[in-house]
Amino acid sequence: MKIKNLALNKIYLGNCIKEMKKLPDKSVDLIFADPPYNLQLEKDLKRPDQSKVNGVRNKWDKFESFEKYDNFTKEWLSSAKRLLKDNGTIWVIGTYHNIFRIGKILQDLNFWILNDIVWIKTNPMPNFRGTRFSNAHETLIWCSKNKNSKYTFNYNLMKSLNDDLQMRSDWTFPICNGSERLKYKGKKVHPTQKPESLIARILLSVTNPGDVVLDPFFGTGTIGSVAKKYNRKFIGIESEKKYIKFAKKRIDLIKPLKNKNMLKVNEKRQQKRIPFGNLIEFNLIKPGDLLHDINKKWYAKVRVDGSLIAENFKGSIHSVAANLLNLPSCNGWTFWYKNEKNNSISIDILREKIRSELQLT
Numbered sequence: 001m002k003i004k005n006l007a008l009n010k011i012y013l014g015n016c017i018k019e020m021k022k023l024p025d026k027s028v029d030l031i032f033a034d035p036p037y038n039l040q041l042e043k044d045l046k047r048p049d050q051s052k053v054n055g056v057r058n059k060w061d062k063f064e065s066f067e068k069y070d071n072f073t074k075e076w077l078s079s080a081k082r083l084l085k086d087n088g089t090i091w092v093i094g095t096y097h098n099i100f101r102i103g104k105i106l107q108d109l110n111f112w113i114l115n116d117i118v119w120i121k122t123n124p125m126p127n128f129r130g131t132r133f134s135n136a137h138e139t140l141i142w143c144s145k146n147k148n149s150k151y152t153f154n155y156n157l158m159k160s161l162n163d164d165l166q167m168r169s170d171w172t173f174p175i176c177n178g179s180e181r182l183k184y185k186g187k188k189v190h191p192t193q194k195p196e197s198l199i200a201r202i203l204l205s206v207t208n209p210g211d212v213v214l215d216p217f218f219g220t221g222t223i224g225s226v227a228k229k230y231n232r233k234f235i236g237i238e239s240e241k242k243y244i245k246f247a248k249k250r251i252d253l254i255k256p257l258k259n260k261n262m263l264k265v266n267e268k269r270q271q272k273r274i275p276f277g278n279l280i281e282f283n284l285i286k287p288g289d290l291l292h293d294i295n296k297k298w299y300a301k302v303r304v305d306g307s308l309i310a311e312n313f314k315g316s317i318h319s320v321a322a323n324l325l326n327l328p329s330c331n332g333w334t335f336w337y338k339n340e341k342n343n344s345i346s347i348d349i350l351r352e353k354i355r356s357e358l359q360l361t
Contacts, residue, residue: 008212009228011236011244016216017072019237020079028235029152029211031080031090032202032223034194037097038062038069066101073098073105076216081109083214087150089114089206092141093194099139111143114151115169119198122174142206152206161201173198182220182246189246190220199226207232221247228254272358274351276317276332277306282357284350291317291336291347298324300336308336317347 006027012019063069080090090111092102106113117140124136144151158167173195180196182189199222207213209231215223218236220243227234228251238244279285280302287304300310300320308320315323317332333351337344 006235008233008235009224011218011221011224011238011247013238013241013244015239016237017075017079020076020083020216023083023214023235025082026085026088027212028083028214029085029088030203030207030213031084031088032199032213032215033076033080033090033092034192034215034217034219035073035076035092035094035098035102036063036069036217037095037192038066039097069098070101070105073102074109077102077105077109077111080214080216081111081145084145086145087152088145089149089151090143090145091202091206092143093119093138095135095138099141103141106141106143110146112145112147112149113141113143115142116140117142118170120170120172122172123177124175140202152208152211154205154208158201158205161204167205171198171201182250184246190243193220194222196222196226199223200230203227203230203232218247219243221250224251225254228256231256272355274354275306276347278354279347279350280304280306282354284353285338285347289338291338292344293321293335294337294344296344300324 006024012022063072084090090106092099092106094102103113103116119138119140121136121138124134127134155167159165161167176193176195181193203213203223203226210233212233212235213223213227214235214237216237218224218238221236224234224236224247226232236244236247238247280287285291285302287302289302290299291302291308292299298310298321300308303309303314306316307314308317310320310324313320313323317336318330319332321330321332321335322328333348334346336347338347338350339345
């Protein structure tokens with residue numbers, strides 16, 4: 001029986017497939033899934049001193065065959081697609097043991113792959129036997145529900161977090177350790193607990209405050225903790241009572257950000273459009289001024305109508321830059337600079353100055 005009134009910020013105990021079937025269609029904005037790896041471990045892994053490595057040997061990670069694992073994957077991913085809103089997205093994380101099988105099934109179900117992200121671990125477990133390379137990364141696949149989904153991507157927030165450089169698909173974070181790693185009687189509570197820094201980047205990149213995030217393999221509640229911190233809603237599904245106990249305790253300690261203004265993301269496509277001509281009207285640029293690129297290789301003169309002229313070519317800030325570079329297109333806002341007091345200032349900075357003044361009026 002399906003749940004009519006969706007309970008948010010709740011952890012459901014049970015098999016993920018059975019519990020997902022109870023949830024209403026198109027009810028979540030994001031699904032983050034850290035499914036069983038299906039490691040196929042046959043022998044105990046030991047360090048050189050013969051001490052045992054505390055790896056993933058749990059019953060929930062064991063499958064009789066690849067076929068069984070594929071059927072399981074197809075079933076929960078089919079439910080995931082039903083639960084996603086039309087413009088929602090899904091992230092799935094895995095290792096070489098399972099991520100390629102998952103990727104194929106995602107495409108078979110007509111999810112649209114947007115990126116694969118490589119999480120590079122700064123402190124990976126070494127290969128103790130010395131028979132392979134040390135496995136120092138995991139792979140995340142980010143998909144929209146279909147090719148035409150108008151999904152959320154907070155591009156400029158990610159750029160700001162990366163020192164104003166475009167965020168790349170190789171992310172470097174340490175594995176979960178220290179005080180963040182949940183332990184009981186000196187042992188890890190969960191063998192595959194993910195670092196909050198990794199989850200925070202995912203949630204901030206593709207969701208907005210108030211969005212609903214589903215984690216069908218909730219574990220010790222990293223998704224719930226980060227979602228609560230940044231004012232997102234969560235739904236967790238977990239088959240092990242012991243994990244839920246620790247997850248609830250962990251999430252209860254989280255204090256969400258109360259100042260909602262601190263959570264606002266002003267993506268440029270949502271901001272007020274400022275034509276280049278406004279810079280002339282606001283007296284930030286004058287007709288006759290010379291603009292140049294960052295390396296001062298190319299120059300163009302500003303005309304009174306807001307167009308530029310360079311090497312006998314006249315056009316917009318974008319078309320002139322593209323013409324000089326012999327490219328089909330170019331963002332003139334980031335290409336052109338103006339000299340001010342012996343310094344070069346981007347015209348994009350001047351545009352932001354106008355935008356700020358208009359917001360204050």
